[in-house]
Amino acid sequence: MADKNKYREKFPEKDPDGSNIIDPESHKFIKVWQGPQHPGITGNMSLELILQGDEVMHCKTHVGYLHRGFEKLMERRRFIQCFPLVCRIAVPEPDFNEYCLAATLEELAGIKVPEAAKWMRTLILEMSRLTSFLMWLGGQSGAFGLGVAGQWTNYVRDLMLDRFEEISGGRIYRMHIPPGGVRGLTPDGFRARMEETLQAVEAAMKDVDRTLFDNAVFKRRTVGLGYIPPEMVDAYGVTGPNARAAGVPKDVRRDHPYLKYPELDFDVITGNDSDVYTRTDLRRKEILLSVDLIRQIMAKMPGSGEYMAKLPNVLHWKIPRGETYIRAECTRGEYGFYTVTDGSGYPRRINVRGPSYTHAVALMEKLAVDCNIADVAGLMSSLHTYPPEIER
């Protein structure tokens, strides 16, 4: 890492704990709000930055621009009515919400999901990961001024949305994982079209490789930026690629296997030095892993069979008193629903554990300090956060 302090004035002085002492009266500082409309901020949140020159001295995050109160709304919805609601908690990968809700209700109500439905769910979740990574890659490269890679990945993402549309009838909100199973298996000819799309993804990734990863500008700006030391991982609740890039092999798919992941062959991808470049590169590998996993799932999943368990009448479905925590590995890390039921027809409390909360708030406030203002957007993107899931 370059020693940035070499070029800096004596200002500001540091507290004994190492944080910058900021005295507004000194007129040496300037406050800038980045967001909530700034494209470099991934969604509707904002950073209150205190700068000295173009160096960030202090960062405070602000959320609340997108508060829709899902957790509270769910307490006033019947269990089945939560199903169309939860997908909105994390728009780019809604399926993890659907899965977590469905698996929660199934566990608490004692419903056994058919095998074909489990395969279908695994397929949808992995497709969802791939789709989300493709969109994220556009944002990451765009944040450093390289718009073209994002155009390519968003095109192949669109092809993935076509595949989702075929399966579920929805492009963004798939709503294909209701409690009890799935709403249908893959349509005729799906495998061939999926394979075609996967090949398009691989082709696009080759181009991205050359333009983004073998790119002097990108390397100069990202290597060493936003470094997460391994000891921060647990202290800050870092999960997913952000943690794996630091060499910590955290992956819910491996650590707490769910659905059909135990039957799939994959290694947890890790990196060294979790800086922006490493994290981006790790996610590139994750994209290729997802492509491989989708191929494995397609080869193993049955083409027919029961896909929906028998449900009680959902209009007055009561679930026995209980509590559970259901988690899955989304693109950003551990995604979980902690749910308490009280025997009534409504959930008593559902708490959504989205990885964005820890990454975009606590971690971002720490990492932004001492960055250049021009790198803040790229740093934010590299943590891969979705503000809607911070404000459930």
Place this chain on the structure above:
Amino acid sequence: MRLKDVLSPFLAWKHLFSPPVPVRKPLEREAAPRYRGFHQNDMEECIGCGTCEEICQNAAIDMVPVEGIGTRDGDSGLRPRIDYGRCCWCALCVDICTTGSLTMSNEYQWIDTDPDVFRFVPGAEAKPWDERKKGYRKPEHYELYNTERIPMEEVPPEARSKSFIEIVKGYSKAQALREADRCVECGICIATCPAHMGIPEYIKAVREDDMEQALRVLYETNPLPEVCGRICTHKCETVCSMQYKGDPISIRWLKRYIADQVPAERYEEILGADAVEQSNKKVAVIGAGPGGLSAAYYLARLGYRVNVFEERAEPGGMMRYGIPEYRLPYDQLDKDIGYIRSLGVKMTFNTRVGKDITLEQLHKDYDAVFAATGLHQGRSTRVDGADHPMVFQAIDILRDVTEGKKIEVAEKIVVIGGGNVAMDIARTLARLQNQKYGKVQLILTSLESEDIMPADLEEIVESREENVVIEPSWGPGSIKIEDGKIKGLNVIRCLSVFDEDGRFNPKFDQNETNFFEADQVIEAIGQGMDIEYMTKKFEDRLEMTPRNRVKVDIFGQSSLPWLFLGGDITGGTDAITAIADGHRAAKGIDKFLNK
């Protein structure tokens, strides 16, 4: 820095001459076959049950009246109006739709400058996608409720064929809870039930295992739940919205379950109404059948002093003297009636109005009179030989069985008729034949073909299980008599029973005949009424209908303001109609006496 890192990004230029990627023009692109687009609704199939409105978590659906669609049995007359400003396209409304009428097309584009047009009733307002074949349909084998009825356990035919033991065993608690769970609470049944019972409400109470509340709901509209829980014609079930994808809810058996769960001793504690001011006014009720008992119950609840005059020695009317014990055990009937009597309703038995006491006298002694005397006179086919002593009226034999009299039971019997009374007598005699001869030789023949036989399907099925032979589509020709003894019944083929206008006008094929051997013939083709006690004295002042029935208003009030009528004599066909009439008459009498 590597040279490669400087040159490599320029590879992007290789796409300089590639065509732009979004080559598919949005306006021409067709969505996937499963696409969840704008709704379609088949107006004919939709019954307006409102489950779509119920499940929609966005409150995007309102059930609204639609021009050209009226309310009728099994159809609320309402249709879903969807507000696309609220709809989230989740398709739960399609999944829950009880009839399958609501679907989604794969159309997703519609541009208009008027925001109000995005709220409309699919199917009622013509849209370009109405006929689209593609779009989201509820997947097969994917149900958001249980479509199959919890089967009712019955005593097997071999165990019941010689006795009058009750056939239907009733639901256990677990079975009742599972059956009650199936109800979607659409309430379509309420309008069809003659008594407009709070069906979804008591089913909900079953689900919540709150028998006290359930019993209270039953008694709001029906003081004979043990009876109706067994022998009701359950018109509610014929319109139940669950029947379209599976079986209708066992509404009748759930009602029975409730009444069976609560012991008679607890009725007063549960139902005991707030102290009603006792009125000095007196009401006479003629006939202790379902109509009379219902009126007596609700009048007593309103504080009136009620006296019920009954021709027979015990109360119940047709419920006791018409319906066999294997369908309605007397102790269950007594449980219902016992509670009504416990409210202070007086009953005067062995008193026939018109013979033992006149209607005039009742008019003098009481402030109002409610008459529900029923149909107790069997009709004859009047074919040759019908006056033979071994030709009986079903209704007479059923009455004699209840009263414990000795019954003529021949070795071979023919029953004429296709209604529930015919089934009752056939199955009663089959039991008696079994007891006497050890076998059943009984033919039931009806004018109607099996598909339009008025008897309940379960009666037909159970009759066959009890070895009754059913011969539909025959009209009685004559009874063959030799040496003063009946030999059998000559029948001719009946081609149709009703004419094009739906009137009774049977057509026969004289060339196709048959002969059913028998020593005894039972006629069960319907009953008539005897209301001479009423018409004779008040002939000049009692307004009649063109069909020679006493004209009454909605409360059963005749042109003599103090005289109310109900039950079978005003056109009712079953116990529940009579119960409803009795309830309405009680309200009418209350209104009349409080003018």
